[in-house]
Amino acid sequence: MQFVFRFNQFFQTQQVVITDLHDMVVAMYKEILLCFMQRNYVMQNDTNKINPNNGEFLLNDQQLYLGAKILVHINDPKIVSEPIRKREFFDRCRRFLITACVEIKKRYNMSDPVLSKLNILKPQNALSLEFRDKEPSLVPLMSLMPRLVSINDSQAIQNIDDQWRRLPIAIAQFPDGLENEKQPDIFWWKLKKFGLDNTSNNFTEICNFALGILSLPHSNADCERMFSNVNCIKTKIRSSLKTESINGLLHAKQCIKWGRNSTKTCINFEPSKEMHDKMSHKLLFSTDNEHKNTI
Numbered sequence: 001m002q003f004v005f006r007f008n009q010f011f012q013t014q015q016v017v018i019t020d021l022h023d024m025v026v027a028m029y030k031e032i033l034l035c036f037m038q039r040n041y042v043m044q045n046d047t048n049k050i051n052p053n054n055g056e057f058l059l060n061d062q063q064l065y066l067g068a069k070i071l072v073h074i075n076d077p078k079i080v081s082e083p084i085r086k087r088e089f090f091d092r093c094r095r096f097l098i099t100a101c102v103e104i105k106k107r108y109n110m111s112d113p114v115l116s117k118l119n120i121l122k123p124q125n126a127l128s129l130e131f132r133d134k135e136p137s138l139v140p141l142m143s144l145m146p147r148l149v150s151i152n153d154s155q156a157i158q159n160i161d162d163q164w165r166r167l168p169i170a171i172a173q174f175p176d177g178l179e180n181e182k183q184p185d186i187f188w189w190k191l192k193k194f195g196l197d198n199t200s201n202n203f204t205e206i207c208n209f210a211l212g213i214l215s216l217p218h219s220n221a222d223c224e225r226m227f228s229n230v231n232c233i234k235t236k237i238r239s240s241l242k243t244e245s246i247n248g249l250l251h252a253k254q255c256i257k258w259g260r261n262s263t264k265t266c267i268n269f270e271p272s273k274e275m276h277d278k279m280s281h282k283l284l285f286s287t288d289n290e291h292k293n294t295i
Helices: 002-010 018-036 039-044 068-073 083-107 115-121 154-173 184-197 204-214 222-233 243-257 273-278
Strands: none
Touching: 002 018, 018 039, 018 083, 018 115, 018 204, 115 204, 154 204, 184 204, 222 243
8 A cells, every 4th residue: 555655765775864753653553543443543543552353443444444455446336236355355455464563563662762752953953942842861872772871971971962042043153055944963963073173063973873773774764775786796606705805995985975865976086186196106005914815
């Protein structure tokens, strides 16, 4: 059905989607539930407590929503003349929808303590004064990420929280276009770069924290694309390539393309002076132990 297609398409993007993941899953789950369950039951109960198999709140055949095409053809005389097959059709569709919801619920916690909070890192929320009424502090999120910020490092926690509270106030000093950036990873990277160039408005700590969270794996298609690239590089003929060489080739490809929206290729790529300067005799003909036996 259409909502399943939209969900699969959501993960095919090259953009970071982890900040929208929770809202997307919950919205899709409720959308499916509303196709075969009573609206009051779905909307008035905690999402985690809804039981898709609860027969008390199932819609009857005439109330089921199976898409516009079904609604157009369901009253066709040929279909109306076969009530048994029509009833069987509705029953199978209902079972399909119930199974879809049960399987989604098995695989995702609708009250996930981390993913449910990551919309905080969306640029529009990070720069919103009104959003500070809802999320005045990042301490609850930091307490869930002890590997990014130690709960015992009170100074680091305070620095990140201060920068979070200062963000909406400092908008006027940001470079043009930053406040209109929609993609979270690019926004926090640009903000970090701005902070490094302007010591009076340094947001390095909060940017490092945000970028660390955004790097969490969330099954977007980039992982599969990367493995496809590795398979293209490490062929049968080049099966003895070391990990260092594969990493180097992957980074070279990424550098040449220079961003997900770039049209650059190996044909029109021009190395910078800094790149030329790094191609020294020491680098090219290193005898360090770590480079020995590397192909």
